[in-house]
Amino acid sequence: MWVLFGGGLVAFVFYILAVSVNFLNLFGRMPNLKTLENPKSELASEIYSADGVLMGKYFRENRTPVGYKDLPQNLIDALVATEDARFEEHSGIDPKAMGRVATGLLTGGSGGGGSTLTQQVAKVLFRTRADLNDGILNHVPGLRMLVIKTKEWIMAVRLERNYTKREIIAMYLNINDFGSNAFGINVAAKTFFNKSPKQLNLEESATLVGVLNAPSRFSPVTNPERSKNRRNWVLSQMNKYGYIDQRTYEQAVAKPIVLHYSVENANKGIAPYFRTEVSKSLLQWAKETDHDLYADGLKIYTTIDSRMQKYAEAAIAEHMQLQQKWFMQHWKGQLPWRDETGRVIPNFLQTSIKRTERYKSLFNRFDGNKDSINYYLNKKYKMQVFSWQGEKEMMMSPMDSLAYYKRYLHAGFMAMNPINGQIKAWVGGTNFKYFKYDHVKQGKRQPGSTFKPIVYTAAIDQGYSPCYQRPDVATTFPAVAGRAPYTPKNFEGGFSGRSFTLRQALARSMNSITAWLVQKLGPETVVSYAKRLGITSPIEAVPAVGFGSSDVSILELCGAYSTFVNKGVWTAPMMVTSIADKNDNVLREFVPQTREALSEETAYIMTYMLQASTTEPGGTSVILKTGFKFPYEMGAKTGTTSNYSDAWFMGITPDLVCGMWVGGEDRSIHFRTGAYGQGARLALPIYGLFMRKVYADKSIGINTNPFPKPQQPLSIEIDCSKYYGGQRDTIPYDQKLNQTDLNDLNNQDI
Numbered sequence: 001m002w003v004l005f006g007g008g009l010v011a012f013v014f015y016i017l018a019v020s021v022n023f024l025n026l027f028g029r030m031p032n033l034k035t036l037e038n039p040k041s042e043l044a045s046e047i048y049s050a051d052g053v054l055m056g057k058y059f060r061e062n063r064t065p066v067g068y069k070d071l072p073q074n075l076i077d078a079l080v081a082t083e084d085a086r087f088e089e090h091s092g093i094d095p096k097a098m099g100r101v102a103t104g105l106l107t108g109g110s111g112g113g114g115s116t117l118t119q120q121v122a123k124v125l126f127r128t129r130a131d132l133n134d135g136i137l138n139h140v141p142g143l144r145m146l147v148i149k150t151k152e153w154i155m156a157v158r159l160e161r162n163y164t165k166r167e168i169i170a171m172y173l174n175i176n177d178f179g180s181n182a183f184g185i186n187v188a189a190k191t192f193f194n195k196s197p198k199q200l201n202l203e204e205s206a207t208l209v210g211v212l213n214a215p216s217r218f219s220p221v222t223n224p225e226r227s228k229n230r231r232n233w234v235l236s237q238m239n240k241y242g243y244i245d246q247r248t249y250e251q252a253v254a255k256p257i258v259l260h261y262s263v264e265n266a267n268k269g270i271a272p273y274f275r276t277e278v279s280k281s282l283l284q285w286a287k288e289t290d291h292d293l294y295a296d297g298l299k300i301y302t303t304i305d306s307r308m309q310k311y312a313e314a315a316i317a318e319h320m321q322l323q324q325k326w327f328m329q330h331w332k333g334q335l336p337w338r339d340e341t342g343r344v345i346p347n348f349l350q351t352s353i354k355r356t357e358r359y360k361s362l363f364n365r366f367d368g369n370k371d372s373i374n375y376y377l378n379k380k381y382k383m384q385v386f387s388w389q390g391e392k393e394m395m396m397s398p399m400d401s402l403a404y405y406k407r408y409l410h411a412g413f414m415a416m417n418p419i420n421g422q423i424k425a426w427v428g429g430t431n432f433k434y435f436k437y438d439h440v441k442q443g444k445r446q447p448g449s450t451f452k453p454i455v456y457t458a459a460i461d462q463g464y465s466p467c468y469q470r471p472d473v474a475t476t477f478p479a480v481a482g483r484a485p486y487t488p489k490n491f492e493g494g495f496s497g498r499s500f501t502l503r504q505a506l507a508r509s510m511n512s513i514t515a516w517l518v519q520k521l522g523p524e525t526v527v528s529y530a531k532r533l534g535i536t537s538p539i540e541a542v543p544a545v546g547f548g549s550s551d552v553s554i555l556e557l558c559g560a561y562s563t564f565v566n567k568g569v570w571t572a573p574m575m576v577t578s579i580a581d582k583n584d585n586v587l588r589e590f591v592p593q594t595r596e597a598l599s600e601e602t603a604y605i606m607t608y609m610l611q612a613s614t615t616e617p618g619g620t621s622v623i624l625k626t627g628f629k630f631p632y633e634m635g636a637k638t639g640t641t642s643n644y645s646d647a648w649f650m651g652i653t654p655d656l657v658c659g660m661w662v663g664g665e666d667r668s669i670h671f672r673t674g675a676y677g678q679g680a681r682l683a684l685p686i687y688g689l690f691m692r693k694v695y696a697d698k699s700i701g702i703n704t705n706p707f708p709k710p711q712q713p714l715s716i717e718i719d720c721s722k723y724y725g726g727q728r729d730t731i732p733y734d735q736k737l738n739q740t741d742l743n744d745l746n747n748q749d750i
Contacts, residue, residue: 039125041175043297053306056269060294063183065174068166075205077243082234084117092118092156122155124175179215180263194260203252206234220257271309273428273438278575297582303422312413312425315689320430321388337668358398386434412439413660414554418562421571421592444551448639449509450648451548458529459517460602466503467720472496475515477543486543488515501720507612507619518546532597533560534570554659562657564606568598600710607707610635620680628688632704644677645670649684655703660686
């Protein structure tokens with residue numbers, strides 16, 4: 001018997017050594033010492049605002065670790081009592097538990113689980129049943145589980161040598177899956193109870209420990225009764241091992257599970273459109289530097305100001321809710337998709353549906369069979385849809401859904417600091433969950449008159465003064481290469497014949513004088529200045545270039561207007577300031593990209609020109625002074641495209657440049673009149689609502705000083721008051737509309 005015992009002991013030792021070194025590749029790999037000392041689990045990368053607010057995360061497994069000091073004692077007690085009552089007594093393997101399991105197997109009964117907490121950490125952390133399961137014997141029935149368990153024993157002992165008991169407890173709670181896309185106790189506490197782990201009470205801790213055994217089976221969301229029974233069993237274990245007394249146990253089991261359930265996802269959090277756009281550049285950086293954005297626990301620090309972002313989102317929601325109401329009334333009982341003559345576009349929905357993923361999926365599924373495709377396109381389903389009154393459930397077919405959403409107006413908004421290029425607010429649309437398309441960078445539309453300042457910049461640079469006078473008369477571009485003669489008209493349709501200074505002309509957004517400047521300068525000159533000011537989208541050198549005939553993005557226009565404020569220095573809009581690893585070691589810092597684009601004098605004169613829009617009688621943006629009553633210097637420019645398809649507004653202050661656009665998903669969907677569809681009415685109020693909140697929030701510290709003047713005296717005259725004469729009281733029809741009807745714009749006291 002002694003020989004057999006000794007031989008068995010020697011064989012066992014050799015077996016353990018053989019598994020440890022993967023003898024002849026019989027048992028599969030073991031983690032090396034470096035991996036054991038630095039075990040890695042997937043950690044969510046976190047993205048922060050400039051003022052230190054967590055905006056959201058990038059993850060495959062939503063996991064954010066916490067230290068032992070951040071764990072409540074009742075959670076630790078619940079875990080030990082339930083999973084490993086002798087945790088403090090063993091060194092990774094519990095002989096009593098293993099003996100109990102062996103006895104159960106020999107007698108045909110159940111001995112319960114024999115794995116210690118440390119073994120469970122090894123199983124999850126090193127994926128012993130997947131990644132380390134590649135040896136020859138792993139494919140032999142009966143031996144596979146023995147080899148796996150042996151590896152877990154070995155690694156458990158090694159973990160106990162490398163880590164303290166507290167570190168192992170923290171590791172266990174950080175790596176395990178709690179269901180509902182919550183990995184680790186930190187995310188689980190927030191998901192189920194909207195708390196940090198430290199704030200969990202006894203019942204909540206017991207609930208989460210109970211979930212660990214089988215997250216789906218014991219989920220308090222999908223299986224509340226089963227979860228409560230499991231929680232009560234955990235509490236009974238705590239009572240059994242002396243962690244809580246009988247009275248505490250009885251009081252706890254009598255309480256219901258009270259959830260504050262919310263699953264983190266990409267649709268939630270601060271600035272979701274911005275986060276999506278940032279992820280594109282981060283993925284490229286991660287690829288180049290061998291990082292994993294979704295697993296390395298990176299910390300991304302952005303330029304966004306969470307307060308400004310909140311105000312921008314609120315302004316969009318407040319304004320667009322009312323505009324949508326008016327739009328639905330405007331087209332009540334009629335189809336809004338119209339061609340340039342105002343006629344309904346035939347087969348509009350049938351053509352549009354073919355661009356959707358639903359149609360493409362059905363086309364592939366039924367090999368292009370029209371009858372089958374049309375059947376499912378017109379079959380009604382119960383679906384959640386967006387509305388400004390909140391989500392609602394409706395019976396709709398895919399065709400119904402398309403028609404429903406095509407009637408919605410969309411918007412984009414961006415605010416940036418023109419001095420350093422930092423983007424402070426980014427709202428890519430009205431609701432990220434339902435409308436993923438980003439209208440700040442991804443979307444490009446004709447900018448209308450917001451492009452005119454580029455024409456005037458070229459004129460100022462060529463020696464024209466803001467006080468230069470030009471009569472309001474027609475300018476005709478002759479026919480060229482088959483193109484018909486082109487005579488741009490003013491907004492009101494005619495020409496007054498009176499003379500206006502260039503400053504007045506820009507303030508009133510007069511097409512006649514802009515057309516004359518384009519003709520004098522040449523379309524090619526205007527295009528070259530657009531490129532100097534950071535416009536990278538293709539711009540056609542055509543007579544209509546000065547009226548924004550080529551598509552651009554809000555992002556590009558904000559960069560261009562920032563050049564005026566930043567003394568002629570173009571600064572690329574900047575989204576991220578730095579990236580750090582999970583231990584806060586800085587991996588990359590970003591600096592603004594800049595280049596000299598204009599002289600300081602030209603840039604200042606353009607800020608002076610743009611201010612006229614808010615101060616000159618007839619200015620397209622006087623409502624900012626007369627309605628919103630902003631007392632500070634600000635420049636502005638409205639923009640409206642043909643048929644009112646696109647409404648734009650650009651606003652500048654000494655340290656903030658804002659751009660916004662409003663329109664339909666398709667250019668054929670829009671208001672029919674300027675009374676509703678012009679930029680001063682459909683886009684400008686977003687700026688007013690936003691700036692009102694920004695100025696009111698003293699913690700932001702927005703600059704209210706005048707635009708700084710150049711140190712050197714100006715070489716041209718800018719005081720045009722002596723040229724005005726009696727024309728200062730003349731206000732064109734469209735501007736009268738701004739000042740009267742805009743007072744009722746949002747049914748607000750503005």
